[in-house]
Structure formats: structure tokens, C-alpha cells
Amino acid sequence: MAETSTQPNLQPISPAREVWLAMRANRGAMAGLVIIVILILAALFADFVAPHPFAEQYRDHFLEPPVWAEGGSWTFPLGTDDVGRCMLSRIIYGARLSLFIGSIVVTLSLAMGIAFGMLAGFFRGVTDIGLMRLMDIVLAMPSLLLSIVIVAILGPGLINAMIAVSITYVPHYARLTRAAVLSELGKEYVTASRVAGAGSLRLMLATILPNCLAPLIVQATLSFSTAILDAAALGFLGLGAQAPTPEWGTMLADALKFLQRAPWVVTFPGLAILITVLAFNLMGDGLRDALDPKLKR
């Protein structure tokens, strides 16, 4: 007993473990994480979890209410829509789509943003001014308006909506990366690496980038949620995923006509969006506090 207490654990905890410990202490972040894990599982195993195929129309069950309401049944726990499709199944398959949208948008905008920010911060001068002015132009427009314009040019559809939303997020990543690069560039380890003969590309990607990641990870988590929101908004306006795709925003737009007769076809897709976005925001906030104790609220 006494022996164990006199021998402290001298092993330093790894940065990843440190972040995990800080996250675990944050109840909101853990709640968000649990919801995200459930969503990912639902998306991966949609074929097994969903009670019905998402496009199957049951002709005898138009606008059936959810199980707890009068006239509802366990066959369709969340009721059916106007052509007799199972709401629960469509929402489960919708999780697949929303997570897909979030990942693609974040990956695309992160890649473009890091590239622009790196180039601007590393080479300064004309490259910097040119790229950052371009980012200012993108930022001058409300993001939803800009994505609407881009979709108007490319044509409506899920892929084009994702491209449009990605473009509106690039400036955030570019600015973050540029600021981080500028603060890292003057540090000794960078000079050391340069003296050792590292080329520009190696300096940018292998030396500096890993040290700029913390703010980018936080921003990526937070924009995962806004990406889902914006894509759903485009779907709602008829500019994103097209029916019969079970995208939550598109489902809402289709259900508008039945707002009064069958409120559940409107309630559940929106609730799914809210819960998903909330989960990512909770985790993003927690990650920010864990990665950057200075910003702790």
C-alpha cells in the first residue's frame, strides 16, 4: 500500500489522452459524443435497424400517425408520409445522408482552406494579399445566399449543394491556418528545420501543419453541424437533395402541404436535424475547451 503511493507514475500522459480526460469531465461534450456514436451506428447499420426500406410505399397506410397517437401502430413507430413510406426508416437513412454531407463538406473546405492559408501565410506578399482578398469577398456574402447563388449556377442537387456549402466555409479555415502559420513561422524549430535543408513543401506540411491543428479541429467539428444545417436549408428551399432522397431538409419541404393534417411528417425530420446539430455543437464546444484551456468559458 505504502509502496505504491511512494512511487508516483512518472510517465507523462500523451496529448491525446489529456484531451480525452478533459472531454470526459465535460458532461455536455460526452452527451454529444454519445448521440454522435448512435447516429454513426444508425447510419452504418441502417439496412438492419430500419424497419422498412426507405422508398417502399405502403398503399394502405397513407399519413398514418405515430404509435402513441390515436390510430398509430408499431408497424410504423413514427407514422407514415403522404405516399405511405415509413417515417422512422426514412429518418434513419437520412442520418446516413447527413453524416455523409457533413464529412464531405468539412473535408473539402478543410483541404481548400488549409491550402490557401498555408500558401498565404508561408509566401506572404502578393499571394497573401490576393488570396485573403478573395476570402474577404466570399465572407462579404451571407453564407446561405452565397450557396444559393452557387447552386443556381451549378444546378440543384445534393452534390452541388455540398460543393456550394463547402466553398462558403473555406475562408474560416484559410484565416485560421494563415494566423497559425504566421505565429509558428518565427519559432526556432521551424528555423532549425529550414537550416537542416527542409524544402518549402516539407516545412509547410510536415513541420508547421501538425502544430496548427488544434484550432482547425475545433472549427471542423463546429462546421460539421453548420454544414448539416445549411445543406438541410438548401434541401428545404428545393435547391439541395431532390425527392425522394430521404434528406431531412428535403423531407420537410415535401411535408409542408400536410402541415395541418399530419404534423408528425414535419416534426420528426426537423427534430432529427436539431438533435444532430446540437450533438456536434456540444462536442465542438467541449473539444475547444479541452484543446485550448485559454478559451475556457
Next chain:
Amino acid sequence: MLRFLLTRVSLVIPTFFGVVFLAFLLIHLVPGDPVEVRVGERGIDPVRHAKLLHEMGLDRPLSVQFFDYAGQVLSGDLGISLVTHRPVLDEFLTLFPATFELALFAMIFAVVLGLPAGVLAAVRRGSVFDHLVMGASLTGYSMPIFWWGLLLILTFSVDLHWTPVSGRIALDYFFDPVTGLMTVDSLFSGQAGALRSALSHLILPTIVLGTIPLAVIARMTRSSMLEVLGEDYIRTARAKGLSTWRVIAIHALRNALIPVVTVIGLQVGTLMGGAILTETIFSWPGIGKWLVESINRRDYPALQGGVLLIATLVMSVNLLVDLLYGLLDPRIRHRR
């Protein structure tokens, strides 16, 4: 101060021309033949097509076309709407008051609720109230407002019949617009109940559009207050024996407000984006609904002009906030 002002303004000018360039590109990038896109017709015969191409100057180099367009924009000519055949600028100015009124009410709603909530949450840090405010603001921040609007309509309009579903005023009232702001015009019209009707139409759209700014302002006020409350001068003020509320209201709040004012200014972009969704749900005859309709009707000149005007508006407000910030805080003004 003049130097600061000139630097800031000169930084915005290239961005403005960038936006003009983007608007210019828009009409060249939309799918379809450029002449047909502008005239709004399909299958124009080749002779007339060539004539129109020349008349519109579309056969000239792109750079010449761009400088022409920029010149037109600067002289206030934003083209003609394909649907109404009226100048786009006139259309915009007719519809803008509706959006402005809605945005103004939404902002007032957000500030009036958000500021006190944020201050109280910071003062009572860790209390039930604090958790409640933070939870509510995170939920508001995560809210798909198009769905939120539908829920409110379902509850308050469909079930309870408290508020109207859409529009700006009941059809029983008619008067010519003077200011374009329905609340003001209805008041001057002298018709009994007109103002009441206008206000009842405003309630739900105001809540929907104000939700995200409300969440952002409450969060920002709280964190800004927390930071200020930890400063030495607050301890000094307390040590002098000032009452808690005097310290909070006079010493802390005034300093905490600076970043909050910036955030409020930056919400103008959010409001314009949110107006697109809010106006669509509530059939509010403003800019947002007009833009969505322009896309659906392929009225590209209207879309082009609208986008340009909104971007200019957002940029001007941001510049104004920037200048105000410099005026309030000399440290910003003198920073290189």
C-alpha cells in the same frame, strides 16, 4: 482617426469590386446561352440572336464587358428584371423595407432578451439560471429555423389561432405605403386595428429570425462579462464599497459591451441569410423571398442585382462596425 478611417475604407474597395466581379460572372456562368438568359426567351432565331448579341455587347472581350458592367453598377443601373420588366434597383427598394422591418424587430428581440440573459448568467455563474440560459442558447444556435418557424405556426396559428399564418397585415386594411414599414404606415393610416394586425403578423417571423442572433448575443455577453468581472478594476470598484449592481451595470457592462456590439453588427449577415428562410415560410414579401423566387423563375438579372446589393449592405455595416469599434477603443485605432 482619419488615417484609420482611410485605411479601413481603402481595404473595403477591392473587396467591393471583387463582389461586383462575382455578380458579373454569375450571369456568364449560369447554364444556357447568355443572350437567352438575359432576354428570358428560348429558341431565338439566329438573325435576331446575332443582333441581340451585338446590342448587349456580348460579342466584345470579357474585360471590356466587365468594366462596362462596373460602370453601370456605379451609376445605379442594375439591369431589368425579366419577370416584371422593372429596374432591379426599384424592385429591391420596394421590397427592402419589409425585410428591414422584420430584421429590425428580430434584432430588437434578440438584444432585449439576450443582453440581460447573458449578464445574469455571468453574474450567477454556475447557477441553475446560468445552465438554463446556456442550454437554451446552444439549442437556439443549433436550430434549423425553417423547422422552428413551422412548429411555431403549427402551435400558435393552427392550434391556438393566436397569430396569423402569413403576410404582413390582414387583407381588411389597405393604405398606400409611405415609409414601407407596415407598423409605421398602419399607425399613420388612422385605421382602427391596423397597427395591431401588423404587429400580430410580425410576432412569429420576429421570433424565428431572432432566434440565432439571440443565442449568439446571450453567449457572447456571458463570456465577455465573465472576462471583465475577473479584472482588477472590478475588484477595486468593489473594494471602494460600491453596490454589486452598480459595479455590474456601470463598471463591468460598459467594458463588456464592446465585443458584444461587434457581434451584433456581424449578425446583419446572419439576418439577411435567415430572412431568405423566414420570408419563404411566412410568405413575407421581402428581399429573401424575392431572391428565392428569382432563382425559381430564372430571373437572373434580379438575382445578380439582389446579391450585389445585399453583399454591399453587409459590407457597409461591417465597415461601420469596424469604424465604431476604432472610435470606442483607441487601442484598435493605433494598432498597425
